[in-house]
Amino acid sequence: xxxxxxxxxxxxxxxxxxxxxxxxxxxxxxxxxxxxxxxxxxxxxxxxxxxxxxxxxxxxxxxxxxxxxxxxxxxxxxxxxxxxxxxxxxxxxxxxxxxxxxxxxxxxxxxxxxxxxxxxxxxxxxxxxxxxxxxxxxxxxxxxxxxxxxx
Numbered sequence: 461x462x463x464x465x466x467x468x469x470x471x472x473x474x475x476x477x478x479x480x481x482x483x484x485x486x487x488x489x490x491x492x493x494x495x496x497x498x499x500x501x502x503x504x505x506x507x508x509x510x511x512x513x514x515x516x517x518x519x520x521x522x523x524x525x526x527x528x529x530x531x532x533x534x535x536x537x538x539x540x541x542x543x544x545x546x547x548x549x550x551x552x553x554x555x556x557x558x559x560x561x562x563x564x565x566x567x568x569x570x571x572x573x574x575x576x577x578x579x580x581x582x583x584x585x586x587x588x589x590x591x592x593x594x595x596x597x598x599x600x601x602x603x604x605x606x607x608x609x610x611x
Contacts, residue, residue: 464521464547466533467491467507474532474552479505490524492517536562 463478475491482489482504489505491497494512499505510516518538525531527546533539539549539557549557 461487462525462529463487463489464525464529464531464542465489465491466517466521466531466535466538467493467497468495468517469534470532470552475500478532492521 463482465475465478467475470491478489479500479502481487483502487504489502490508491500491505492508492510494510494517496509497507499507508520510520515537518535518541521531521533521538522541522545525542525545525547529547531539531542531547531549532552533542533549534551536557540562542549543557543559543562549562551557
């Protein structure tokens with residue numbers, strides 16, 4: 461397993477924790493950023509500097525991560541792509557991003573052209589005023605299917 465870090469947005473404290481953990485757990489950590497970063501003093505940690513531009517670091521992570529790797533990012537579209545590759549994804553605060561909550565966030569972000577929003581679906585079909593009709597969930601499933609996810 462390799463830990464991939466979207467390092468441009470990751471807090472320094474998180475990167476420092478990952479450096480220490482990489483030595484204790486004998487896991488490689490790769491920090492990917494579109495700006496220069498000093499390489500931490502650990503043989504288990506690498507720094508990859510990519511060209512500047514939107515999603516260049518994301519593209520690099522997705523092209524190189526494998527099933528079973530861990531990706532650390534706040535970036536919901538990157539999380540979606542990494543999960544699709546079979547990687548596990550967490551935010552720098554430790555919140556797991558999986559297939560369900562990533563695409564709920566993407567749906568909301570798509571509506572408002574924003575990247576970091578959470579949307580929670582109460583899938584037990586209950587509401588304060590009525591039972592939610594099944595056709596609503598069918599619409600949501602159709603959306604997820606349209607963007608290539610199994611629901």
